Amino acid sequence: MITNIKSHLLNHKVKPSLQRMAIMRYLMENKTHPTADEIYLALHPVIPTLSKTTVYNTLKLLVEHGAVLNLSVDEKNARYDGVTKDHAHFKCLTCGAILDIGVRPSEAIYVKNIGDLKITEAQLMYKGYCSNCKNQQPQ
Amino acid sequence: MITNIKSHLLNHKVKPSLQRMAIMRYLMENKTHPTADEIYLALHPVIPTLSKTTVYNTLKLLVEHGAVLNLSVDEKNARYDGVTKDHAHFKCLTCGAILDIGVRPSEAIYVKNIGDLKITEAQLMYKGYCSNCKNQQPQ
DNA sequence: TATAAATTTGTAATGATTACAAATATTAAA
DNA sequence: TTTAATATTTGTAATCATTACAAATTTATA
Numbered sequence: 257m258i259t260n261i262k263s264h265l266l267n268h269k270v271k272p273s274l275q276r277m278a279i280m281r282y283l284m285e286n287k288t289h290p291t292a293d294e295i296y297l298a299l300h301p302v303i304p305t306l307s308k309t310t311v312y313n314t315l316k317l318l319v320e321h322g323a324v325l326n327l328s329v330d331e332k333n334a335r336y337d338g339v340t341k342d343h344a345h346f347k348c349l350t351c352g353a354i355l356d357i358g359v360r361p362s363e364a365i366y367v368k369n370i371g372d373l374k375i376t377e378a379q380l381m382y383k384g385y386c387s388n389c390k391n392q393q394p395q
Numbered sequence: 396m397i398t399n400i401k402s403h404l405l406n407h408k409v410k411p412s413l414q415r416m417a418i419m420r421y422l423m424e425n426k427t428h429p430t431a432d433e434i435y436l437a438l439h440p441v442i443p444t445l446s447k448t449t450v451y452n453t454l455k456l457l458v459e460h461g462a463v464l465n466l467s468v469d470e471k472n473a474r475y476d477g478v479t480k481d482h483a484h485f486k487c488l489t490c491g492a493i494l495d496i497g498v499r500p501s502e503a504i505y506v507k508n509i510g511d512l513k514i515t516e517a518q519l520m521y522k523g524y525c526s527n528c529k530n531q532q533p534q
Numbered sequence: 535t536a537t538a539a540a541t542t543t544g545t546a547a548t549g550a551t552t553a554c555a556a557a558t559a560t561t562a563a564a
Numbered sequence: 565t566t567t568a569a570t571a572t573t574t575g576t577a578a579t580c581a582t583t584a585c586a587a588a589t590t591t592a593t594a
Contacts, residue, residue, distance in 0.1 A: 273559090293550080307574045312551065325568065330573095334550085346512055357512070372526030373485050373496070379520045387511030411545065412590090434583080446543045451582065453542095473581085 273335040278303055279314050283324055289335040327354070327379070343378040348390040355386065398481070407462040417442055418453050422463055428474040428493040466493070485518040494525065 261281045263304055265272040277368045278299050283290070292296070296311045300393075318324035325337040335354060401421045404411040417438050422429070429437070435450045453476055457463035464476040474493060484496045523529075 271571085275573070284449050291550090305574075307573075309552085310573055333506070346514075348434040351460045355512070357510075360536095371496075372529075373494070373521070373523055375485075375528045379522070381518045381520065382512070382514050384512055384514040390511075410540085410591095414542070430581090448544075448583085449542055467547075 265323060268318075268321040269325060270317060270321050274317070275303065275306060275310050276314050278306075279311060280318065280323065283336055287337075287356060289327060289337050291335055295336070344382060346382040346384065346386070359384070404476065407454060407457075407460040409460050409462060412440060414445060414449050415440065415453050415457070417445075418450060419462065422475055424493060426465060426476075426478070427528070430474055445453065483495050483523070485521040485522060496521065 261284065264270045264284070265276060265280055267348075270276060273390050274333060279295060282295055286298075288294075292308070293313055296306065296308045297309075315324065315334075316325075319326045319336075327335045327337055338358070344357050346357050365392050370392050400416050400423065401411045403423070404419055409415060418434060421434055421437060425437075427433075430452050431454055434454075435447045438450075439445050444516065454463065454465075454473075458465045458475075462480070466474045473529060476495070478495060483496050483525055498527070501513050
């Protein structure tokens with residue numbers, strides 16, 4: 257069951273334009289943690305007028321409004337996740353795939369404060385080898 | 396007490412050239428998780444012939460040999476940590492400071508495998524507000 | 535010392551992201 | 565509905581971190 261895209265945006269106080277809905281839908285339907293460029297390449301054939309700047313602007317907007325997660329998993333480019341609920345990520349060191357995994361950082365680590373620090377967010381990032389790659393050498 | 400730089404490099408099978416020792420020393424003495432550029436700017440006055448390419452090459456080499464950690468905490472540039480033992484990082488959302496904290500991911504999360512995945516590394520990243528910034532608005 | 539190998543350097547390219555201003559679409563006011 | 569104001573999208577040009585590459589230098593070896 258795919259959540260209603262428009263109401264998801266409205267819930268996050270984002271006005272649901274054509275482009276914004278397409279990008280949000282893409283992230284909700286594709287759990288591959290795509291880059292901005294991957295999103296652009298996928299949507300450009302569907303919305304021929306779409307510009308890459310709009311993809312960047314929209315992702316920034318969606319992240320600011322909490323509708324999308326920006327992952328710092330990739331050294332090269334930012335990656336985005338339409339699933340904002342608490343979860344961890346796994347990056348395969350061989351094929352580079354980034355998978356969602358069902359460990360919830362906020363459950364695993366019950367901290368809101370460490371010393372003087374006020375914690376608002378905990379991203380737990382695993383690296384290793386996925387099932388397809390664990391018998392191969394790293395690239 | 397500052398660990399001997401040269402033996403640290405030798406332990407990691409890195410030949411201790413002048414430039415490599417200077418970069419390694421900088422990382423061990425400065426726990427600020429500097430970027431490549433910050434390292435270059437700090438060392439260039441001391442080693443006038445130092446080139447930025449050497450800083451990049453050396454950091455890459457040190458990371459490959461496990462002498463330095465590459466953090467994916469910053470969206471913009473890579474950040475490096477001379478402390479390679481298991482620990483977590485905290486990024487202040489106001490001032491951008493990245494602090495080491497004494498939570499050890501591998502202690503906090505006792506996993507070597509999740510499903511089919513073979514875990515070799517777990518980076519736990521906290522975000523929030525540091526003691527200096529927690530009463531201010533985010534930038 | 536001569537030669538080979540490793541390291542460092544500088545310049546030019548790459549590639550992700552952003553700045554900016556024009557074009558277009560949407561909304562509100564008259 | 566037209567008009568004006570506002571928001572959104574677009575394309576181009578700039579920025580900036582990082583890498584490619586080949587020449588220069590240093591270090592190790594014969």
